[in-house]
Amino acid sequence: MLFSDRSQQSHLSLVSASDGGLTRITDDSQLIKASSDDFAPFQRRFRGYDPVLSYRESGGANFKSAPGESEEACDRRHANIANYQLKTVTSRPSKALVGKCFPNTVCKPENLSNDRKLSQSKRTANIVSFVDEMDPTSRSVRRVLSSAEPNKNTQSRQVSQSYSEASRPNSTISSRSFSTMSYSWSGHSSLTCTSSGTGAAETSGRQCCTGSEPRPAASRDSAQTQRKSPCTASDRPSSPQSSVDSCSEDLSNLRSGRKSAASRLKKDKGCLAGLNSYLSNRKKKAQKEHRRKERKKLIKMKPHRGDIFVKIRSYVRNLVWGLPLGDPTAASHLGTSGTYRAFGTGPQSMADAMSASGRTTTPPPNGPGERALYNKAEYAGRKAVVCSPRRAAAVLVLVFLAVLAIALVAAFARPACLPSTGVVGPTTVAPPVATRPTTADGEPFPWDSLRLPPAVLPRRYELLLQPNLTTFAVVGRVKIQITVTQETSFIVLHSRNMTITKRELHTSDDSVNVSITRLLLYPERDQVYLSVNESLQLGQNYTLSFEFNYTLREALEGFYLSHYTAANGSKRYLATTQFEPNAARAAFPCFDEPQLKATFQLAMVRHESHTALFNTPRRSTADLDFYLGAGIKQDDFFETVRMSTYLVAFIVSDYAHISDTTDGNVLVSVWAPPHLVQQGQFAAQVAVSVLDFYTDYFGLPYQLPKLDLVAIPDFAAGAMENWGLCTFRLTSLLYEPSSGGSAIQQWVTRVVAHELAHQWFGNLVTMEWWNDLWLNEGFATLMEFIGAGHARPEYHMGQQFMLEATLTALALDSLRDSHPISVEVTDPDQIESIFDTISYSKGAAVLYMLMKELGQPVFKAGLNKYLRRHSLGSARTADLWAAVQEAAAEAETPPAGDGPPDVQAMMDSWTRQKSYPLISVVLSAGRLTVRQAPFTQLPAVGARQSDAPLWHVPLSCRLHRRAGLLAVRLNGTASVTVSAPRQSAWYYCNVNKTGVYRVTYPADNWAALQQLLLAGSSHLSVQDRAAIIDDAFSLNRADLLNASVPLRLSTSLSREAGLAPWAVSRRHLDWWLQLLYDQPTHAPLQHFVRRLIAPQYGQLGWSEQGSHVVRRLRALVLAWAVSVRLPEAVARARTLFSDWRNAGLPVPPDLRQLVYSTGVEYGDTGDWQFVWQRYLNATTPTEKNSLLRALGASTDPLILEHFLRISLAGELVRSQDFVLVVESTAANQAARLRLWRFVRLNWHKILDKFGGGTFMIDNIIQELVSRFSTQLELEEVRAFFDGKDLRSASRSLRQALESIQLNIRWRGSHQAAAAAWLEDWSRREAAGAAPPTARHWPN
């Protein structure tokens, strides 16, 4: 909302700016549509910036210097914009305001900014800042609007103002001046001003009314007079001279009777006269004098000593004037009568007081310092002087406003104009100050550790829950059987966001009731401390009971609420759980650490229309109609095996299910909303197949008699492996062949295989603590490819593992701000932050490397030992290595090389160190020399060569004219040299990309490898071809290889038919296209890519034929062709969209995303609306996702703004899907900056919405921020996030900042080389080089 004092003098107009609509309030109280002229004053103030856009887009404290702009100018400009922004954020649309404030109602400050979340002082401050802005005649104006009773006749109101500076250069006003005026809305009624001030030079009181030229600086005496001079609006047109004449005439009439008044008026040379005003003023003065006398009488009646009020007044006075605290009764020394004198706000008032007390004094000099000295000397002997309560209050208000102003300046001005240091590096954050934990009531919390004390271990939970899906209330009871392992007098366990209504502690046979003397809560760590009146005895068992209640919320963790829309359009609720890593404590009090395993038994009370699910099958159902009302049932479930709290799950819903049975007689069911349940058929088939495969692979049966897979509409992650009750996003479990493409089918297969692998790795054997999380997730990620490959051999999961796991991990782990796979976890946020690519993908990649090094049989044997040894228990990473080492030693056929490696040493080098090595291989004179050095894309800060980490590297090389592979090992050494053939035209290492590192060669071997690629040599597998291209691009990004090398290698694409090389090339070349978006090199590069694509584009066509890999390749090549504007591809996609929209012809599933996005990108508002309506009406989850992603492809700024806004609102787009919106919009070059502005302006909303979810904030930062490529953007990002608490996402931010630095460096260092090579390539192509032709390579 904007406010505009357009006349600058006597009336106030309002301009609202809500939803882009601008309304102005005219002088005659009409609301009209605002024109651009209304904003002219603002445009001047913003120096050419559009004011409305400026305050909207500046996004807070990230405003920065424009090129060539001084810091001071930036400060000023930012302060202006910050004020606008503040008002915008805190104001509501104007209608409510106008209704309250205009024109016949009292206009209070709180009405002007009616955000109830703001304090009164802040609202007032907002108004102050707004008025500051609106008065262009002042350089630094402070006005405080205050309310007053409206004058029905004149529609006037009181406005108090304090001026700090007048508009004219030759006029100044003391910052401590005051004036009061009656202020008219319409400008035609009388306007009076009274002012009081003490500055060295002041302007006339009339100026505030008339805006006429102020008088030159006058003496203090005249200023004193002016403070009390009246002025009227009727005087406004009159000149100063005519005003003086009028005054003189009035004075002459008065002089005879009222000499003193006449004298004052005479001094008031510049001000307007007017008898009425004068008399009115006198009347007020008389009233004031009367009140003063009354007060004096009152004080006289009370004893002075001990009067607290008087003491306070005296104290305040002393604070303000620098006098020592004194005895209030000492004020009696001021006058013979012993009465109090009320001081004014300035020294003159004090002088008056002194004079009245019969003492002669000299007027104090100007300036607060001198004034204080003067007063102290004069009044020290009297010890105290008092001022009136009103003045004391005024002083307090002033002090408060000053503090508020300083706080605002500190909060908004400082971060905005930080000078650029040019130094790149992570933002350093001061470590938190260690404090002793305290409860919410401030009481010391006796237990000071994130981990629970080991004195008590849980053995069995007996849980009763009664969720109400109408009121969303949950009541529950839990009985925890515990064993005491150390004698103790207290118990600590976890609980979050619930009310504990009852707690009891008994011996296990209920014979003795142990009294709980205290229950303390420490919310920061979700800990509950119970102290007991007698020590719990070692080895004894006890039962700890709690009764509790809470409310189901749509929180995505704990026991939370979700909903879906049924086929008949009705809204259906379900209650479900997500406990990993630490939210079981939000569902029931428990010992919520992974190694504290116990058994669980559940009784769930539900309505008969619902079904309850638990980790185990249902044992019985009882009717509770008699006790709880009609239709209420209670399901009792079998007790679980021993397991961790984070794996417990329960769901209450009205879902339907389909079932199948494995060879091991395990009942596998897929649960989903009834109208979607048939889409679970594919997942059920995969689950049955994979469960049997894993039983064989791990050598241990699945431990439970059933496995439920449940589709949850609101779900933060992709899926969760709760033992026997896995939960999934709808799109990770449900697959409809008619609408889902090959990529979606593969995704569902992988996710199911991943969660099923966890049933052994994670559920059966659990990590002792979260720092070994990678063992769970890395292993499950590896097994998801192996399991999916078993269920669907046609997927060729080998090359996809390299793409999705190894290369993804290598890209992230080369950043300076990466972390080791195995990390210490010392606070809850760290637990969340390690669920990342390093734990999942790098964890899987290093396990795969070990598996390839040892051979799969040995690896499997090691896993089997590990699982059997730690079954139903917990383990550490070292336990796995020990088991695998034993298996390697027992193996009949030792793996290739010099015998089995030292598994612990080898894997420690990969799991305990971040990053990975760059392997340099040189073949010379029959010697192959291999060296290793850490690979980071930016040089490590302060690293010394001697401190460089070393890895145990298994390396396999293929050399020209050498049969078989050459195995080389670097066992923690920097280099090794081995014999090799003397004549070798080429050599290539890290065959099939099984090692988690990159390889580089001398230039002649890079050229030889390019020839090998172009020649279609069968010596290189599809993984090898992809790895060579990926290494070359990555080395170039790390500034270690010229840009011409990866470009030359990319030309092999014109003859490439493998999915992995295409995927790798697109990933890198698309990145280059983004970096060069606004550069001259963009067009030649785009042309180059079009030429690479053309042969394969022609061969693949638009029909849905071929194997799974061919279909995936087609989707990739066609999408790339459209994105680089291959004309025939764009035309075909638009035709398909048009046929779909106009004729209802369905789009082939694999091409839907592409066709929908192209239709929106090249279409108009009608096309966008059509897709939006389809999205709202779609029932198939995968189809809904495709449509939602397509909506972000629009290039219309208004549509994008609208789309982002409704997506964040969360009513039409689920909260979990907002990240899809961010992904698709961030990938849209035309929308990226708008998205950035949107995220900044709505950061608090986004944080409120996703603050607890790692994946959401991480993805938003990674998808959006890491794409920037200029210094300006880097500084904007830094300034915006400076001081913001991102919790677990802070590492993602640091990584994103590092990516921006890499982008900037690449543009500066390699753009020219790329441009030169492309120019040369174009020249050769134009010279008649034969167009490349497609050919199939072996996969």
Ligand SMILES: [Zn+2]
């Ligand atoms: Zn997992």
